[in-house]
Amino acid sequence: MTGTIDTTDTDAAADRALKARHRAMWALGDYPSVAVELIPELGPVLVAAAGVRPGDRVLDVGAGAGNAAVPAAVAGARVTASDLTPELFVAGRAFAARHGVQVEWEEGDAEALPYEDGAFDVVLSCIGVMFAPHHQRAADELVRVCRPGGTIGLLSWTPQGFVGDMFRAMKPFAPAPPPGAQPPPLWGDEDHVRALLGDRVTDVTTTREVLTTDRFATPEAWRDHWKTVYGPTVAVYRGIADDADKVAALDRDLAAVAASADRGTGSTVMDWEYLVLTARRSG
Template identity: 35%
Template sequence: MPADQDIREVNRTMWSYGEYRHVADLLRPGAVELVDRLDPEPGTPHLDVATGNGNVALLSAQRGAHVQGLDLTDEFFPDARERAAAAGVEIEFHLGDAEDLPFPDDSFSLVTSTYGVQFAGNHAAAAGELARVCRPGGRIGMCNWTSRSWTAHFQEILSAYFPFPTGHQGQPMLWGREDYLRDLFGARFTLATERRWLWYPFPEAEALVAFFESCFGPCIAARNAISPPGRWADLRAELVEMTESFVTTDARGTGVPVEYLLVIAEKESHR
């Protein structure tokens, strides 16, 4: 099996662990923000990449868009389909890879990914595929974690114990930089970006780490694979200490603000 296929298989397995729908609940405000900004019209052909259990797909479909969702694992699809049925909308879900999208050129007026495509192993390939299936005059909308975010620090600690393969696989937070995205998507796209924050309402660092430890696939995979098992206590202690530096109290209560970059990239209307 080629090395890049090995990486995909590892990712597919890793993201299938746990109860991702609970994590998706924390991420939903970012999906709401993105769909509000994009404001898809009824009938808009829309592809949501790394759709998970359908946060963005569902919101867009409720506005009348014709939505298709794609993910590397189909473990999330039963929940996504149940949510769509409950909302009275139809969404097509596909098992597939962001680096090799199974759609013709110029298929969609709207292409989105929230906290997902940035974890593709080959950044240029993934960006190229998003750009390829986006029609001239269409838009790509993304929410990407930044290098300053709690998520970036969380991933950094995990990767110190479990080094990622070579290449960009270990650098997903590059997608949280506007200059990097401009180079990645090129002159065909006009970018608008804004730094935003999610709010994780956990009053203590221990509670937030325990939450991710119980339902976040990469965290569960790390705990299952760590050797000797006692090293997990060291890793976990680092996560708690790091998280304590992010805990803050404001009008919302006590919790952790998590920074991301909201991105809207419009494709030129002519070739």
């Protein structure tokens, strides 16, 4: 007797395990300090590009500690911040309180958002949704929860920029990605994102900008800070902690990435390229 094996339950279990690892990874280190100290300008850039207005219903996907959600609330919007890692919400609530605004913080998977179709006027993600492993699923959700005529706004690190180089340096030391997972910096490739969104959006606009980081004295100082605060990097180092040669090699390779990007004299100055993309939901 023959039959077909139902892999639905197996696939669902594997997906839950993958998301649990992602949640744990982003809870490592101190990502809120990265958002506040290194990349604070990115959220306001995205909010401005998306044209957030008072009274707009805004969803920030992969909100982290609210680097886009809080500026959107400051602009007068009614904001929901969604993230797979609710451990980040403690810092997010404190960030919102410092700015005197209210934000709704809700745990949610970017690939299966717990909201109705067309629930939001503006759907944002500032270097958040790019880390969802299955890009098409995540893009489908961004479109689904945005109302017809509403705005989708994304800010993502580019593949050819500094962060793309950093991920390439870490890749040989990290576990192989699960089947179907795609590299995060692809969200910084305009053609890739246009293909993900397809004809469900119109009026696509893109700009490439750079974030200048100048707070580190040397490339090695950046590396030593980054390996303690940035979840994906912390996770890679933990995975090779028992192999001193690999740790030394990754130390060398990350410092080399920063050194190649350094244009400073007397201190390390790096430009981290990102893509801002906005689009209007069709219909």
